[in-house]
Amino acid sequence: xxxxxxxxxxxxxxxxxxxxxxxxxxxxxxxxxxxxxxxxxxxxxxxxxxxxxxxxxxxxxxxxxxxxxxxxxxxxxxxxxxxxxxxxxxxxxxxxxxxxxxxxxxxxxxxxxxxxxxxxxxxxxx
Numbered sequence: 001x002x003x004x005x006x007x008x009x010x011x012x013x014x015x016x017x018x019x020x021x022x023x024x025x026x027x028x029x030x031x032x033x034x035x036x037x038x039x040x041x042x043x044x045x046x047x048x049x050x051x052x053x054x055x056x057x058x059x060x061x062x063x064x065x066x067x068x069x070x071x072x073x074x075x076x077x078x079x080x081x082x083x084x085x086x087x088x089x090x091x092x093x094x095x096x097x098x099x100x101x102x103x104x105x106x107x108x109x110x111x112x113x114x115x116x117x118x119x120x121x122x123x124x125x126x
Contacts, residue, residue, distance in 0.1 A: 028052040030073045033060075036091040038099070041067055043118060045080075045099055047089045048073055060087040062101055064115045080120055082110040 034047040048061045050073070062081035063073060072078065081089075083106045090102040102123045113120055 028073075030061075032071070034089070034091060036093060037067065038093050038096050038118075040096045042096060043067060043099075044071075045091045045093075045101075046071055047091065049086055057084060058086045059084055059109070060089055060103075060106075062089060062091070064099070064118060064120075066116075078115075079110060080112040080115050081108070081122075083108045 029051045031049045031051075032046055033049050036045050037043070038045075044065055044067050046063045046065075048063060048071075050059045050061055060083050061073065061079060063071060063075075063078050064080045065071065065078045069078075081101055081103075083089075083103060085106055087104055087106055092100040092102065094100060097117045098119050098121070100121045100123055102125060104125050111122065
C-alpha cells in the first residue's frame with residue numbers, strides 16, 4: 001500500500017510539474033501574426049504573439065530586423081515594441097526609414113522610437 005501511495009505521489013508530482021515546464025525553463029511559444037517589409041525591402045517588421053504558459057499572460061511584440069537577418073524573438077536589440085495581451089497590431093511603412101505602429105489601448109512594456117536608421121511612430125487606437 002505504501003508503495004502505491006509513493007507511486008501515486010510521484011505521478012502527481014510529474015503531472016503537475018510538466019504543466020509548469022514553460023515557467024521553469026523560460027520557454028515560450030511564439031507565433032508570427034504579421035510581417036511587413038519596408039518599401040525597398042531592406043527591413044522587416046514582424047508582429048509576434050508570445051505565450052509563456054499559464055502563469056504569464058500573452059503579450060504582443062514587434063520585432064524589427066534587416067531583411068538579411070533571421071527572426072530572433074529573444075533579442076533585446078531587435079525588440080522595438082511590446083504590449084500586454086493578444087492585440088491587433090498594424091504596421092505601416094511610410095517610406096524606407098519610417099514605420100508607424102498602430103495598436104489598441106493596452107499596457108505597454110517597450111516602446112522604442114528609433115532602431116538603426118528607422119524612425120518609429122506610434123498611433124494608439126481608441
